[in-house]
Amino acid sequence: MKSFPTLTRSRSYLELVLSLLFVLSYTIVATAQEAIIPRPVTATSGQGKFILNPDTVIVADRKTRLIGELLRDWLKQSTGYCLRLNRGTKTPLNSISLMVDPTLSGLGDEGYVMDITSERAVLRARKSVGAFYGVESLRQLLPPEVFADTIQDGVEWSIPSTHVEDYPRFKWRGALLDLGRHFMPKEFVLKFIDLLALYKMNVLHLHLTDDQGWRIEIKKYPNLTKIGSTRRESPLENAVGFDGTPHGGFYAQEAIKQIVAYAKRRFITIVPEIEMPGHATAAIASYPELGNTGQRLEVSTHWGVHQDIYNVNEKTFHFLQNVLKEVMALFPSEFICIGGDEVPKDQWKASLETQARIKAVGLKDEEELQSYFIRRMDEFLTSHGRRLIGWDEILNGGELPSGAAVMSWHGLDGGIKAARAGHDVVMAAKQYTYFDFAQSKDPGVPFNERRYVPLEKVYSFEPIPSELSADEAKRILGAQGQLWTEHIPNPQRLEYMAFPRLIALAEVTWTPRERRDYAGFLQRLKKHETLLKTLNVNFRPLDTDQTASQTVP
Ligand code: TNX
Numbered sequence: 375m376k377s378f379p380t381l382t383r384s385r386s387y388l389e390l391v392l393s394l395l396f397v398l399s400y401t402i403v404a405t406a407q408e409a410i411i412p413r414p415v416t417a418t419s420g421q422g423k424f425i426l427n428p429d430t431v432i433v434a435d436r437k438t439r440l441i442g443e444l445l446r447d448w449l450k451q452s453t454g455y456c457l458r459l460n461r462g463t464k465t466p467l468n469s470i471s472l473m474v475d476p477t478l479s480g481l482g483d484e485g486y487v488m489d490i491t492s493e494r495a496v497l498r499a500r501k502s503v504g505a506f507y508g509v510e511s512l513r514q515l516l517p518p519e520v521f522a523d524t525i526q527d528g529v530e531w532s533i534p535s536t537h538v539e540d541y542p543r544f545k546w547r548g549a550l551l552d553l554g555r556h557f558m559p560k561e562f563v564l565k566f567i568d569l570l571a572l573y574k575m576n577v578l579h580l581h582l583t584d585d586q587g588w589r590i591e592i593k594k595y596p597n598l599t600k601i602g603s604t605r606r607e608s609p610l611e612n613a614v615g616f617d618g619t620p621h622g623g624f625y626a627q628e629a630i631k632q633i634v635a636y637a638k639r640r641f642i643t644i645v646p647e648i649e650m651p652g653h654a655t656a657a658i659a660s661y662p663e664l665g666n667t668g669q670r671l672e673v674s675t676h677w678g679v680h681q682d683i684y685n686v687n688e689k690t691f692h693f694l695q696n697v698l699k700e701v702m703a704l705f706p707s708e709f710i711c712i713g714g715d716e717v718p719k720d721q722w723k724a725s726l727e728t729q730a731r732i733k734a735v736g737l738k739d740e741e742e743l744q745s746y747f748i749r750r751m752d753e754f755l756t757s758h759g760r761r762l763i764g765w766d767e768i769l770n771g772g773e774l775p776s777g778a779a780v781m782s783w784h785g786l787d788g789g790i791k792a793a794r795a796g797h798d799v800v801m802a803a804k805q806y807t808y809f810d811f812a813q814s815k816d817p818g819v820p821f822n823e824r825r826y827v828p829l830e831k832v833y834s835f836e837p838i839p840s841e842l843s844a845d846e847a848k849r850i851l852g853a854q855g856q857l858w859t860e861h862i863p864n865p866q867r868l869e870y871m872a873f874p875r876l877i878a879l880a881e882v883t884w885t886p887r888e889r890r891d892y893a894g895f896l897q898r899l900k901k902h903e904t905l906l907k908t909l910n911v912n913f914r915p916l917d918t919d920q921t922a923s924q925t926v927p
Contacts, residue, residue: 408898409515410538411877412574412884413891415485420535422492426516427531428455431469433462438472438505440639445470445509454525470495470512472505484576485541488512490533503641504541507574511538514572518905544837546800546852547883548577548645549876551868554584554653555677556859557603557623558868564636565865569873569911571640573880578637579645579711579854582625585655585674585682589624590646592700595693597660599624605656605673611861616675630704638706645763646705649713650694651684651747658682664690666721666728677860679716686722686731686747695754702758709779712751714764717744745772752778763800766792781854786839793842793849801853806835807879809871810858813914829916832878833892855879866912873906873913874899 410417426449434442442459450456465471471494478500481487486499486508497508515533519526549570551563563580570578582590588602604622609615625633637644655674658665665671666685674680684690701710719740722728732743744767752762752775763779766788774780779798782789789799804811811825837853855876862868881895899916906913 408894408901410511411514411895411898411902412881413889413894413898414511414538414540415886415889416540417536417538420491420537422535423532424490424492424495424535425530425532426453426455426470427468428457429468430455430457431466432457432459433464433466433469433471433473434459435461435463435473437474437502441502441506441509442472444506444639445472445512448513449520451524452520452522452526453529453531465494465496467493470497472497472509474499474502474505476500481539482541484545485539486511488536488538488540490515490536492535495533506571506641507540508538510572510574511540514902514905518901518908521905521908542574542884543886544850544852544883546577546854547575547880548579548800548852548854549575549872549879550579550581550647550802550854550856550858552581552584552857552859552862553589553625554581554587554649554656554859556621556863557587557589558859558865559623560625560629560633562865562868563633566868566872567633567637567640567642569909570642570876573877574884575876575880576641577643577645577852577854579647581647581649581858583647583649583656584653585680586677587622587624587673588656588660590630590648590701591624591626592697593627594696594700595661598657598697600660602656602660602673605675607675608863609676627700627704634705643707644705645707645709645711646701647711647713648694648697648701649715650751651686651744652715652717653680653713654684655680655682658684661693664693666725679718681718681720683717683721685725686728686743691750694751698751698754699758702755702760708761709763710755710760711763711781712748712755714744714748714768715766715783717767719744739771741771743771744768745770745774748778749775769795779851783856789850790839790841793846797849799850801835801837801850802856803835804856806832807853807855808858809855809875810861813871813875814918827875829875829878830892832875833882833890833895835879835882836887837882852883853879869912870914873911874902874916877902 432442432446446457446459463473475498483501484503486497486504488508488511489496497505499505513520516531517529519529586605588598592598603624604620606620607616607618608621610617634644655671659671659673662670664684665682671682722740737743737746748768755762756777761777766780766782766784768774769788769791780788780792781800781802783802783804785803789801792799808827811827813828815821838847838850857868857872862871
């Protein structure tokens with residue numbers, strides 16, 4: 375009888391210790407898991423932490439050498455440590471090693487395994503890109519001060535012990551930057567690339583031409599930038615009147631090469647877009663013979679769908695192909711975007727020459743003519759080993775060539791139709807992924823439900839429509855967030871519109887569907903606000919009043 379209470383006491387003591395351990399380990403698990411966005415496929419935690427110090431060594435093999443250099447340079451900025459970068463495949467004490475192992479299975483091409491203990495950090499991947507994503511996760515596990523560009527004193531550079539196995543759900547995790555409506559400096563494009571990479575996004579779609587500006591140097595046609603890159607003025611934000619100030623800018627081919635190389639180093643593909651046959655006013659202003667009316671145009675100074683579109687003369691096809699040749703030489707991307715959206719057919723209807731062409735080619739009408747136009751461009755791109763991608767209107771007016779891919783922007787329907795017809799699809803539904811739309815109910819602007827995309831709506835986006843069979847669903851390459859810039863005149867405002875919505879989309883495109891959880895996402899995001907602040911990103915704070923004005927960037 376006497377021993378009974380003792381036993382109970384020791385049992386309860388044991389239970390107490392066990393439950394304390396449980397709580398403790400749970401807290402650690404939560405810490406690791408809550409740090410990483412997009413949420414990894416699996417993340418479990420161990421005991422202790424890895425502490426970075428001036429003697430920590432980075433070890434990289436042949437395939438991860440460049441990533442090791444990036445990591446070393448990044449860490450140097452905030453820690454001040456000049457870490458040694460060794461070649462090899464060893465994992466000594468106090469090292470961060472990055473290793474490619476082609477025999478690793480189950481993680482796909484972009485996945486990685488990360489093992490962090492108090493002794494070492496080991497990242498393994500089947501390909502270099504996976505090791506890069508491992509590094510991005512590792513950076514997120516460090517204190518947010520690691521993202522500073524000046525030395526931070528008094529910080530313990532520790533990473534909680536963690537085991538992560540991770541890979542993306544979709545292979546197209548994209549963002550579109552509209553540089554046509556507003557030119558943005560190259561330095562900002564580079565900063566944006568770093569932010570995409572941090573959230574494991576891998577496609578930057580650059581919208582380089584539009585009615586209001588042509589932004590890429592084409593050596594064969596200098597007027598495109600001499601004339602086409604500057605407009606006389608822009609609409610005022612209140613849409614009444616104009617600012618009377620010229621707006622312009624373009625990227626010289628040298629600058630494009632730098633952007634492409636910078637993106638490549640961060641495993642981001644830049645998909646260039648040259649709009650046709652519509653959104654062509656700036657090009658026609660530069661070379662009037664490309665238009666239908668013979669009128670001299672100016673680079674457009676207002677927003678909206680424009681009547682002026684390319685004509686269908688062979689000379690115009692020749693022009694566009696020459697432009698695309700220079701574009702292909704600059705951008706290694708498999709996909710080249712030719713736009714294809716919002717093409718009013720009035721000018722083709724009114725032109726005798728175009729009507730004669732429709733007959734000569736044996737087409738029924740202007741819709742079929744647009745389809746013919748797209749087919750010609752597809753043939754050209756295909757013959758150069760590339761693939762065409764365009765907005766969902768390219769599905770209209772006839773059969774789309776089999777290799778062409780579709781960006782579904784009106785909603786999901788274009789994507790469903792395209793996937794069923796065997797085309798690859800990028801989901802860019804405006805209801806979920808248009809970040810030029812409002813994210814709050816701004817009292818200063820009449821509320822419009824159709825142009826309202828709050829954070830939660832983005833997070834709820836499911837890129838695979840339930841209507842698709844498992845086979846058809848394989849056609850969905852992923853999704854993309856759009857930053858159209860009619861009402862985004864500068865980088866600060868762009869950051870405000872993009873963040874944190876783009877981060878929600880990053881999780882939509884990376885994390886397994888069943889691991890998505892909005893409440894948990896918000897908790898992790900809250901921590902990332904410090905990180906974004908450190909990176910000087912002008913994000914929209916989570917606790918901003920839903921009704922607060924959006925007009926302050
Ligand atoms: C439609 S989406 C457009 C763009 C505009 C955008 C504004 C698409 C392919 N065309 O030209 O900038 O709406 O939200």
